Each structure stands twice: as C-alpha cells, then as structure tokens.
Amino acid sequence: MNGATDDHQFGPMPPWRAVVAATVRAAYAWSKRHEQPGAMREAARMTGVVMAAHGPGKGPVTPAELAEALHRPLGELPCLKDCPETEAAEMILLENGQLTAAVYDLACEYSAPLGEAIGRAAWLPTWTRMRADQIRQEAYTAMIATGRQEDYVASRKFLIEHPAGQFDTLREQLSKEGARLAPYGYEEIPEDQLHRDQNSQAWWFPCPVCRWPMAVTGDLVRCRYRPHSASYRIRRRPASARPALDRVDAGPRIATPKAALAAGARCVNAGIWRFVVVPGAAELRLYRALDKPGVEVQLWPGADSYDLHVKVGRHEYKADLKEYQSIGRLVDHLTTTRPTAEVVLPVTHEHQLSALENAVPHGVRVTTETRFRTRILNLRRRTNP
Structure with missing residues (x-):
C-alpha cells in the first residue's frame, strides 16, 4: 500500500482527524529517516494519506514537501484550513527536522485508524499509531490481571512514581511490591533525552x-x-x-x-508516560493533599471507574481528573462518555474552566483541583474542629 486511503479507513471520523494522525506519524518518521530503515517508506505512506485527503493537485505530494509543511502550523495545509480544533490547527510538528513538544502534547488525542496495512509499522512508537484510550487499556489490562483492587492501585502508583530509573532497582522494586506493567514495560532512554558530557558519558x-x-x-x-x-x-x-x-x-x-547516569537506566515509553504517568502525577498530588486525618480518600475505585472517592464525615465526593490539551476533545469525551464523578481540572489546566463550563453537556459538574481541594479541607476543618 502506497499510503492511499479510502473511506473505510477514515471510518466515521471526519477526514481532518485522519490527516492529523498521518502528519504526526510522518513527522516522527522524518525525524528518524537517518536512523530507521523503514522511516522514508513510512513518510511516503503518510504523504499518501494526506494527498488522498487533499485530492488531485492540492497539498504536498512528496515526503520532503510534507516535511517542509510540517515546519509550519498544520492549519496551513489546504485540507486543514477549516479544522474545527484550534489546538490541532496551530500545531507545528517539526523544528529543524526534529519533533517539537507539541507532538507529544496532542498526538494521541488526535490519533485515528489509518488502515491495517499502514498500521503494521512495528518500529513506530505506540503514541504515533494508537489512540490514548488504547494505550491506557493495554496498561490497565496488565494492572488488573489479578482482579484485586489493591494490586491495581499498587501497580498504577508504581508506574506513576517510577517512570524511569536504574533497571536493576526497578526490577527489585517491582518484584517486592508485586506491581504489574504493560507488555512493553521499560525501555532504554531515547538518545534525544540524554546529555553526553565531554567524556561521552550519558546522563538524564x-x-x-x-x-x-x-x-x-x-x-x-x-x-x-x-x-x-x-x-x-x-x-x-x-x-x-x-x-x-x-x-x-x-x-x-x-x-x-x-x-542521573544513563548506563543501566530505563524509562516507560512515551505513550505510557503521556497517558498514564502525566495524568497520574496530578491524581497522586490531589490524593496526597487530601489524605489527612478526618478525610478518607480512595484511589481509582472500581479499577478506575473514576479517580478519587473522598469521604468527610457523612459527606462523600467523587472526583475524575481530566487533563486534555484540547477543550474540544475533552467536550467530545464528556459527551460520548458521561462521567460518573465531578470533573476536576488539574492545576495546569484550570484556565480551561470557564470555556468548559459553557460547553459541557447538561448535568456534568466541572471544577478545578484548587477548588476541590479547598472544599474538602474546609469541610474537614468544620467537621473535625
């Protein structure tokens, strides 16, 4: 397959979403073209996806032309000029031929199935070829394998608290705590996350x-x-x-x-980091802020039905932290999957509150981490004078 796509590959999603997913994969492949033998073939395939969305005679027609376009905001591609997602349209994926931070921010939020043959490039990292919910599901399936809530919580906390470290130490801790990880576990720290000193010794x-x-x-x-x-x-x-x-x-x-010395060190892959570790850091931060005498806090009840169950006296609260870069994607998620708890925006995303309150479906409650924490701790003071 030369990268051409058809209607069933776009599925029910709007074509622009498949284009964004294809440009992410093309950007990654272009950044690895000197290291990975299959990279130029992948870039050509993704160029085909973009060409199919544009139609004859429009948009980039070679991998090099597409790479040049990816050094500018995605919204400048003709097929994305009416993209309804401002965050996606403003993304710049490449800078001097290398991936920008924006790729990691939004990649899996806009991932889309691109056809079975296209999806077989196993050397691609998970975050370029899987949706966020797929990545989470793989990790969670491993963590709930025993069926015991306490094992699930221990495994998830371990992953969030130890996303990188000396592999021998990590293995010992894993064995000691009985934590279970996703199938791909830990891998070597990528070269672009290492610093090599004057003696060529690597650090992270x-x-x-x-x-x-x-x-x-x-x-x-x-x-x-x-x-x-x-x-x-x-x-x-x-x-x-x-x-x-x-x-x-x-x-x-x-x-x-x-x-820290890189020799012998490992880290979780970028997909697990972005969609398990990053939101987990906020979840654990709020848990620790509330875990005080007079407050009962349970993490991820029902194997992650929501994030926190909080009880102060006879008062009970449910919190589900949502950490999306795109408000539009978050609204879509809350519309299709109605939350069973109050939606809580982490400190880093509290600026989204006003826009989100005006866009969420009726009956969905939204607050911020700061407000939720303050509410619980004030109630604690009144209940336990």
Whole structure:
C-alpha cells in the first residue's frame, strides 16, 4: 500500500482527524529517516494519506514537501484550513527536522485508524499509531490481571512514581511490591533525552513534576509535556563533574532536577508516560493533599471507574481528573462518555474552566483541583474542629 486511503479507513471520523494522525506519524518518521530503515517508506505512506485527503493537485505530494509543511502550523495545509480544533490547527510538528513538544502534547488525542496495512509499522512508537484510550487499556489490562483492587492501585502508583530509573532497582522494586506493567514495560532512554558530557558519558534529567526523562536539545533541557513548564540550561562544568542545571524560565519555584547516569537506566515509553504517568502525577498530588486525618480518600475505585472517592464525615465526593490539551476533545469525551464523578481540572489546566463550563453537556459538574481541594479541607476543618 502506497499510503492511499479510502473511506473505510477514515471510518466515521471526519477526514481532518485522519490527516492529523498521518502528519504526526510522518513527522516522527522524518525525524528518524537517518536512523530507521523503514522511516522514508513510512513518510511516503503518510504523504499518501494526506494527498488522498487533499485530492488531485492540492497539498504536498512528496515526503520532503510534507516535511517542509510540517515546519509550519498544520492549519496551513489546504485540507486543514477549516479544522474545527484550534489546538490541532496551530500545531507545528517539526523544528529543524526534529519533533517539537507539541507532538507529544496532542498526538494521541488526535490519533485515528489509518488502515491495517499502514498500521503494521512495528518500529513506530505506540503514541504515533494508537489512540490514548488504547494505550491506557493495554496498561490497565496488565494492572488488573489479578482482579484485586489493591494490586491495581499498587501497580498504577508504581508506574506513576517510577517512570524511569536504574533497571536493576526497578526490577527489585517491582518484584517486592508485586506491581504489574504493560507488555512493553521499560525501555532504554531515547538518545534525544540524554546529555553526553565531554567524556561521552550519558546522563538524564528527571522532570521535577512527572519524573520522566526530559528532552535535551543542545544545552537546553525541559519536559516534553509543556504544562510541566520548567526549563533549564546545562551549566558548564569541569569534564569530571556531574552535569548540573540552571533554571532559565520564570515559572513557579520547584526543586532543580539532578543528573542521573544513563548506563543501566530505563524509562516507560512515551505513550505510557503521556497517558498514564502525566495524568497520574496530578491524581497522586490531589490524593496526597487530601489524605489527612478526618478525610478518607480512595484511589481509582472500581479499577478506575473514576479517580478519587473522598469521604468527610457523612459527606462523600467523587472526583475524575481530566487533563486534555484540547477543550474540544475533552467536550467530545464528556459527551460520548458521561462521567460518573465531578470533573476536576488539574492545576495546569484550570484556565480551561470557564470555556468548559459553557460547553459541557447538561448535568456534568466541572471544577478545578484548587477548588476541590479547598472544599474538602474546609469541610474537614468544620467537621473535625
């Protein structure tokens, strides 16, 4: 198959969604064209998907032309000029031939099936060829294998708290805690998330929020998830010294990450990181803020029917944290899958509240992490004077 697509490959979804998914895969393939033998073939296939959406004589017709277009906002592609999703239309996928952070922000939120033959490129990472819900389901299937709620919670907490580290240590902890992970488990830290010092020794830097290896571009270091906004520069030090970071942005104060040796280290893959670890960091943060005397907090009840069940005296609350970059995608999700709990926007997404309140289906309650936390802790003070 040369990348051409047909109606059944778009399925019931609008064609623009398949185009966005194809451009993400094309961008990844283009960034790996010098390393991965199948990359140019994949870029050609995805160019075919984009060509089919444009129709004859419109849009890029070669992988190189498509790659050039992906250095500009996606909305400039003729077939995406009327894209209803502002976030997708504004995405720039490539910068100097390399993936931008925006790819990781939105890739799986816009993923789409592109046909069985196209989907067989096994070297592609999961986040380029699977939807977010598929990635979550694979991970959760492994975690609920025993059928015991306590095992599920232990496994999920382990994954969120240990997205990277020395593999020998991780294996020992996994065995000790009985945690179960997704089939692909841990893998080597990608080269573009490593810093090599003057002695060619490799180091990685954990994000201070999610603890996954941050991206390294020259001497600049930052988490690929943009809401984890801290940015750093690698400080010049003697060749024998451990690399150190200096903060270069004006964001909230947060502990500066310390460099860790890459030899023997592993991390979860980008799909598990983005759609299990990233939202899990917010879930655990709220859990720990509420886990105080006088407050009963249960994580992921019913193997993740929702995120938190909170009880203060005779008062009970259910919270389901939602961390979407795209408000439109979140509204779609809440429309098709009505939540069984109050929707809570994490601190990084509290700016979405007003727009979301005006767009969610009738009967869906929405609040922020700050407001939910304040409500529970104030109730605790009144109930337990």
